[in-house]
Amino acid sequence: MLKVEHIGIAVKSLSASIPLFEKLLNTPCYKEEIVESEQVKTAFFRSGDTKVELLEATGPDSAIARFLEKQKEGMHHIAFEVENIYEEMERLKKEGFLLLQESPKKGADNKLICFLHPKSTNGVLVEVCQEIK
Numbered sequence: 320m321l322k323v324e325h326i327g328i329a330v331k332s333l334s335a336s337i338p339l340f341e342k343l344l345n346t347p348c349y350k351e352e353i354v355e356s357e358q359v360k361t362a363f364f365r366s367g368d369t370k371v372e373l374l375e376a377t378g379p380d381s382a383i384a385r386f387l388e389k390q391k392e393g394m395h396h397i398a399f400e401v402e403n404i405y406e407e408m409e410r411l412k413k414e415g416f417l418l419l420q421e422s423p424k425k426g427a428d429n430k431l432i433c434f435l436h437p438k439s440t441n442g443v444l445v446e447v448c449q450e451i452k
Contacts, residue, residue, distance in 0.1 A: 320407070324400035324448055325363070325370035325428075329386050329393060333362050333375045336392075340364055340373060352427045359383050361427045372398075372427065396434070398446035404431050407447050411435065423449070 330336040337348045341364070350363045358381030362373040374395055376384035386395055401407040404423045412418060417436035426432035430448040437444050 320399040320401055320447070322400050323369050324398045324430075325372045326394065327372045327374055327396040327398065327446070329383050329390070329395040330373050330375055331387060331392060333360055333373055336373050336375075337362050340371065344371065350428065353377065354425075354427050356424065357381065357383075357426070359427075363428060370428075396444040396446050398432075398448050401447050401449050404433060404447060404449040407449075408433055411447070416440065425451070 341347055344364050344366050348362045353360045358378035360375045360377050364371045374383045417439040419434040419436055423431040423433045429451050432446055432448045435445040
């Protein structure tokens with residue numbers, strides 16, 4: 320794993336949360352994007368080498384909507400950048416981690432992504448991601 324790529328934060332409303340995080344991080348939101356397959360709308364901020372991703376549910380059945388029902392707003396996941404997501408997924412499986420999908424899928428911000436089940440990571444939802452070249 321190369322670095323922390325971003326920290327994902329679940330929010331009820333991007334329109335309410337973007338101005339808050341712009342003030343907090345002292346930087347503008349540089350990108351908003353809808354990821355249809357995940358039923359989520361995202362907003363990104365850059366803080367040094369790390370990004371913060373705000374996540375708003377676009378449908379009641381999305382993972383973010385379910386998270387907000389149980390946990391309220393707050394940290395949803397931490398993402399680590401990897402050089403080769405396919406090799407990293409194989410390595411993680413061999414190490415005994417539970418992957419939430421068998422192959423990477425397209426995520427926000429031009430990334431291939433895969434999530435690890437929190438049961439295998441001490442309750443933390445971990446994402447591995449690779450820039451699509």
